[in-house]
Amino acid sequence: MFDKFYQLNYWRFGFQSKLYDLLTPEAYWESARRCVQSVPVKKGQVLLDVGCGSGVLIDCMEDQLAFGLKYLGTDIQLSGLVRAQKKAEKHRDWGTALFQADFTHPLSVKKGSVDIITAHFSLYTIADRESRKKILSGLVETLKPRGLMVIVNPSREYSAIKIIGESVQWARERNGILSAWARALVLYPFTYLLGLRFIEKQLKADHWHAFGFAEMCEEMEEAGLSVVHSESVYAGCAHLVTGRKA
Numbered sequence: 487m488f489d490k491f492y493q494l495n496y497w498r499f500g501f502q503s504k505l506y507d508l509l510t511p512e513a514y515w516e517s518a519r520r521c522v523q524s525v526p527v528k529k530g531q532v533l534l535d536v537g538c539g540s541g542v543l544i545d546c547m548e549d550q551l552a553f554g555l556k557y558l559g560t561d562i563q564l565s566g567l568v569r570a571q572k573k574a575e576k577h578r579d580w581g582t583a584l585f586q587a588d589f590t591h592p593l594s595v596k597k598g599s600v601d602i603i604t605a606h607f608s609l610y611t612i613a614d615r616e617s618r619k620k621i622l623s624g625l626v627e628t629l630k631p632r633g634l635m636v637i638v639n640p641s642r643e644y645s646a647i648k649i650i651g652e653s654v655q656w657a658r659e660r661n662g663i664l665s666a667w668a669r670a671l672v673l674y675p676f677t678y679l680l681g682l683r684f685i686e687k688q689l690k691a692d693h694w695h696a697f698g699f700a701e702m703c704e705e706m707e708e709a710g711l712s713v714v715h716s717e718s719v720y721a722g723c724a725h726l727v728t729g730r731k732a
């Protein structure tokens with residue numbers, strides 16, 4: 487009941503109103519950058535972004551797209567895809583494509599055709615382990631041999647306050663003290679109230695899933711991936727794990 491309602495409405499409202507991008511905290515952008523940077527890209531490779539939302543990763547991969555990476559984004563929410571499409575249009579010549587799909591069903595992507603899969607804060611919306619197992623195995627089938635999958639999921643240490651604190655620090659480092667204050671006083675209270683605090687509550691109630699590090703690695707290994715890299719991101723509130731198919 488919960489899943490269905492929020493899958494349909496929470497993200498849809500954020501994407502349609504543009505609040506999702508506007509209120510995204512700096513620590514989240516940093517996590518997206520780490521996700522993109524953690525995969526070495528070769529010209530002509532295909533990257534499948536599962537649960538791409540409004541295309542936050544597209545914003546972080548200008549260099550990779552210019553270098554010849556082919557981006558394929560998919561999400562259940564048309565409203566997110568519309569936003570992502572606008573970002574992707576800037577890179578049309580470099581080969582970007584988006585399609586609507588529910589990842590709880592097999593995707594219409596040819597088996598063994600994808601070099602890299604990214605799932606940045608999308609798979610955690612599936613609370614049930616068995617369902618995630620099925621989804622992951624299906625995604626791994628679309629990877630080429632030796633293909634890479636980078637997954638970022640919230641950790642059990644998820645804390646809205648910590649994320650805001652680190653975001654203010656990042657804003658200060660990147661844009662100076664005035665920008666950091668503006669975010670801290672004007673923008674981030676809304677980020678906290680409308681976004682992070684809500685997500686924290688859903689994680690605590692296990693409507694969405696907060697992962698232990700070992701658990702996340704185990705699920706990836708069960709799906710046929712060998713863990714080749716891991717790091718803590720998002721103020722320690724998320725795990726980034728990269729796995730390679732045999």
Ligand SMILES: C[S@@+](CC[C@H](N)C(=O)[O-])C[C@H]1O[C@@H](n2cnc3c(N)ncnc32)[C@H](O)[C@@H]1O
Nearest residue numbers: 537538539542561562563588589590606607608
């Ligand atoms: C937190 S957002 C992350 C979006 C994007 N990856 C980012 O980092 O900004 C979660 C995304 O997962 C998508 N999603 C959730 N369940 C899905 C499903 N069953 N099939 C496809 N996408 C789904 C949502 O629509 C939403 O866009």
